[in-house]
Amino acid sequence: xxxxxxxxxxxxxxxxxxxxxxxxxxxxxxxxxxxxxxxxxxxxxxxxxxxxxxxxxxxxxxxxxxxxxxxxxxxxxxxxxxxxxxxxxxxxxxxxxxxxxxxxxxxxxxxxxxxxxxxxxxxxxxxxxxxxxxxxxxxxxxxxxxxxxxxxxxxxxxxxxxxxxxxxxxxxxxxxxxxxxxxxxxxxxxxxxxxxxxxxxxxxxxxxxxxxxxxxxxxxxxxxxxxxxxxxxxxxxxxxxxxxxxxxxxxxxxxxxxxxxxxxxxxxxxxxxxxxxxxxxxxxxxxxxxxxxxxxxxxxxxxxxxxxxxxxxxxxxxxxxxxxxxxxxxxxxxxxxxxxxxxxxxxxxxxxxxxxxxxxxxxxxxxxxxxxxxxxxxxxxxxxxxxxxxxxxxxxxxxxxxxxxxxxxxxxxxxxxxxxxxxxxxxxxxxxxxxxxxxxxxxxxxxxxxxxxxxxxxxxxxxxxxxxxxxxxxxxxxxxxxxxxxxxxxxxxxxxxxxxxxxxxxxxxxxxxxxxxxxxxxxxxxxxxxxxxxxxxxxxxxxxxxxxxxxxxxxxxxxxxxxxxxxxxxxxxxxxxxxxxxxxxxxxxxxxxxxxxxxxxxxxxxxxxxxxxxxxxxxxxxxxxxxxxxxxxxxxxxxxxxxxxxxxxxxxxxxxxxxxxxxxxxxxxxxxxxxxxxxxxxxxxxxxxxxxxxxxxxxxxxxxxxxxxxxxxxxxxxxxxxxxxxxxxxxxxxxxxxxxxxxxxxxxxxxxxx
Ligand code: PEP
Ligand code: MG
Numbered sequence: 001x002x003x004x005x006x007x008x009x010x011x012x013x014x015x016x017x018x019x020x021x022x023x024x025x026x027x028x029x030x031x032x033x034x035x036x037x038x039x040x041x042x043x044x045x046x047x048x049x050x051x052x053x054x055x056x057x058x059x060x061x062x063x064x065x066x067x068x069x070x071x072x073x074x075x076x077x078x079x080x081x082x083x084x085x086x087x088x089x090x091x092x093x094x095x096x097x098x099x100x101x102x103x104x105x106x107x108x109x110x111x112x113x114x115x116x117x118x119x120x121x122x123x124x125x126x127x128x129x130x131x132x133x134x135x136x137x138x139x140x141x142x143x144x145x146x147x148x149x150x151x152x153x154x155x156x157x158x159x160x161x162x163x164x165x166x167x168x169x170x171x172x173x174x175x176x177x178x179x180x181x182x183x184x185x186x187x188x189x190x191x192x193x194x195x196x197x198x199x200x201x202x203x204x205x206x207x208x209x210x211x212x213x214x215x216x217x218x219x220x221x222x223x224x225x226x227x228x229x230x231x232x233x234x235x236x237x238x239x240x241x242x243x244x245x246x247x248x249x250x251x252x253x254x255x256x257x258x259x260x261x262x263x264x265x266x267x268x269x270x271x272x273x274x275x276x277x278x279x280x281x282x283x284x285x286x287x288x289x290x291x292x293x294x295x296x297x298x299x300x301x302x303x304x305x306x307x308x309x310x311x312x313x314x315x316x317x318x319x320x321x322x323x324x325x326x327x328x329x330x331x332x333x334x335x336x337x338x339x340x341x342x343x344x345x346x347x348x349x350x351x352x353x354x355x356x357x358x359x360x361x362x363x364x365x366x367x368x369x370x371x372x373x374x375x376x377x378x379x380x381x382x383x384x385x386x387x388x389x390x391x392x393x394x395x396x397x398x399x400x401x402x403x404x405x406x407x408x409x410x411x412x413x414x415x416x417x418x419x420x421x422x423x424x425x426x427x428x429x430x431x432x433x434x435x436x437x438x439x440x441x442x443x444x445x446x447x448x449x450x451x452x453x454x455x456x457x458x459x460x461x462x463x464x465x466x467x468x469x470x471x472x473x474x475x476x477x478x479x480x481x482x483x484x485x486x487x488x489x490x491x492x493x494x495x496x497x498x499x500x501x502x503x504x505x506x507x508x509x510x511x512x513x514x515x516x517x518x519x520x521x522x523x524x525x526x527x528x529x530x531x532x533x534x535x536x537x538x539x540x541x542x543x544x545x546x547x548x549x550x551x552x553x554x555x556x557x558x559x560x561x562x563x564x565x566x567x568x569x570x571x572x573x574x575x576x577x578x579x580x581x582x583x584x585x586x587x588x589x590x591x592x593x594x595x596x597x598x599x600x601x602x603x604x605x606x607x608x609x610x611x612x613x614x615x616x617x618x619x620x621x622x623x624x625x626x627x628x629x630x631x632x633x634x635x636x637x638x639x640x641x642x643x644x645x646x647x648x649x650x651x652x653x654x655x656x657x658x659x660x661x662x663x664x665x666x667x668x669x670x671x672x673x674x675x676x677x678x679x680x681x682x683x684x685x686x687x688x689x690x691x692x693x694x695x696x697x698x699x700x701x702x703x704x705x706x707x708x709x710x711x712x713x714x715x716x717x718x719x720x721x722x723x724x725x726x727x728x729x730x731x732x733x734x735x736x737x738x739x740x741x742x743x744x745x746x747x748x749x750x751x752x753x754x
Pocket of ligand 1 (some may be wrong): 136362467469508603623624625626627628676
């Protein structure tokens with residue numbers, strides 16, 4: 001029986017489409033069990049019925065015609081109870097439902113096995129026999145096992161829209177849900193991308209000639225570097241200068257010590273180039289995998305992707321053939337790398353859809369930067385069945401349509417036309433002041449530091465940098481960077497933006513962002529040793545960083561210093577004393593350094609309640625709503641299971657923001673917001689109403705937020721805030737703000753259309 005089971009499962013797996021898979025099942029199961037009929041009914045929840053989709057034994061004309069109301073008959077019973085119904089004589093059961101002309105009359109023995117996936121009943125697999133005889137235990141378990149396999153095939157077909165077309169021809173308007181990653185509507189043809197080479201499959205082998213292997217490896221790295229250069233050139237006409245910086249980041253990573261030197265060391269130790277590369281990449285990935293922070297973990301996928309590119313070169317000595325992309329390409333994949341996006345000519349790229357990823361993944365950051373609509377984390381995306389299919393991605397809602405109906409497609413085409421007009425209006429805001437209709441200026445700053453960019457995105461549009469995260473330069477090395485290396489790094493950022501201010505945050509590693517060379521093992525890392533807690537315990541790390549920052553600012557004087565995770569006054573006092581000491585020491589050493597304005601991040605609830613005490617000691621407060629939301633709501637910001645509870649519009653977050661703004665005002669200090677909330681156009685009226693002095697956000701949000709600022713008065717913003725403060729739920733706050741955006745004609749910032 002096991003061999004038969006395997007054979008049927010294999011045949012189901014290989015079937016090109018669901019109807020073919022069902023045909024295999026009904027034929028082979030009937031034969032294997034020696035039953036007289038085998039049928040599959042699939043549940044159509046919209047129409048509240050179970051539809052006969054395939055049969056061997058009933059008249060073929062019954063397929064699609066026999067439709068059993070959701071809770072009726074023996075099939076309804078098996079589905080409703082999600083349990084097996086095994087009867088010697090169906091006709092005598094109270095639930096038996098005789099259907100005229102179904103051809104079922106001669107059959108007495110009945111076995112109904114529900115087809116279930118993730119606790120959801122998708123249909124019922126039914127066996128019938130003439131004799132009044134129950135099915136034996138081993139027959140039942142055989143059918144159960146098959147039903148489980150079938151569930152996966154059905155779920156896949158549902159994902160591709162195939163099931164909908166089979167059940168309701170002419171009505172394919174089902175969509176798949178994912179995470180909205182970059183706003184916009186993309187209509188086009190699916191182009192599926194796969195990982196270029198499977199590093200994990202590479203075995204270890206002794207290197208017969210290590211020197212020749214090293215030469216091969218170096219040539220492969222140089223080849224990939226040249227590929228990146230060519231891509232960068234090709235994109236030159238379509239991307240803004242600053243966007244090109246991503247390519248520099250890849251080159252830096254590709255030629256980094258940890259990738260090149262370690263692989264060469266492994267070759268010298270006796271492994272062949274491919275095996276040495278696999279081992280090096282695996283080690284780097286293990287380091288990145290230990291990081292919970294989604295931003296930094298994304299850097300791991302870059303390393304893996306570069307490793308694969310080098311492997312392709314080692315395997316074939318050249319890159320893959322040039323692909324031919326549809327004119328409106330929707331790039332589809334399980335996981336899509338930044339390199340794969342860059343390979344599509346910009347004018348052909350209509351959208352990006354991936355099964356994995358989160359809103360803060362590199363993919364999402366890049367898509368937003370390029371203005372390409374994207375949905376990520378589309379878990380039901382049947383990647384292998386989508387090549388060449390017509391699709392639509394709604395990047396506002398994270399929805400994906402496969403072969404949409406004419407009505408759906410026409411509606412999205414109309415929305416896309418409206419959107420193009422809207423984007424042109426937003427573009428017109430470039431260079432315009434970020435000022436309310438009643439003349440209040442709200443400067444918009446940039447969050448940067450997540451990728452090793454030489455010229456970060458959004459330089460021209462921002463008032464400066466509101467948050468420069470310094471973790472990355474620490475993560476990509478194999479030891480703490482020294483004062484000189486850090487000084488050069490910070491100098492570059494400060495110079496790029498001078499004379500505009502650049503707020504550099506001191507190291508915020510630990511807990512969820514461990515350094516590979518500074519392991520910290522904790523059972524509750526978010527409540528553990530992180531941010532200022534680490535640097536306070538290690539003044540030498542803090543002093544080195546602060547000295548580097550102060551020296552980098554000499555002659556530019558546009559540095560502002562920001563302290564993360566402050567929870568107590570003592571932490572702040574100690575940090576301020578160290579900053580003063582660093583400044584004094586440097587002056588004694590003859591450096592023309594100045595004490596910069598220092599700010600505190602408000603991201604721990606304790607800091608909200610003591611915001612006044614903290615504000616008294618520093619020049620400005622900067623609210624980190626990402627962590628503040630996580631700590632106020634006790635919801636891990638990286639845990640998908642509780643993602644629905646993570647709500648930056650929760651009334652508690654709003655009240656905390658109120659309290660911080662009041663405390664800052666009380667001491668005449670500026671307050672800014674640098675968490676993701678600052679880049680959400682819905683939040684702009686609230687933050688304006690609160691009287692924050694500036695906002696800091698990702699490059700892609702600058703024009704969108706500016707659009708809101710320039711369309712609203714501060715008086716109206718204050719009214720909205722007052723109404724939002726009456727809300728008892730986050731949903732109420734969001735609905736209020738959505739209405740407000742619609743009212744000023746900017747609903748198109750957060751939903752499809754104008
Ligand atoms: C925050 O917590 O809101 C913040 C801006 O810092 P990070 O996302 O780096 O923790
Ligand atoms: Mg934070």
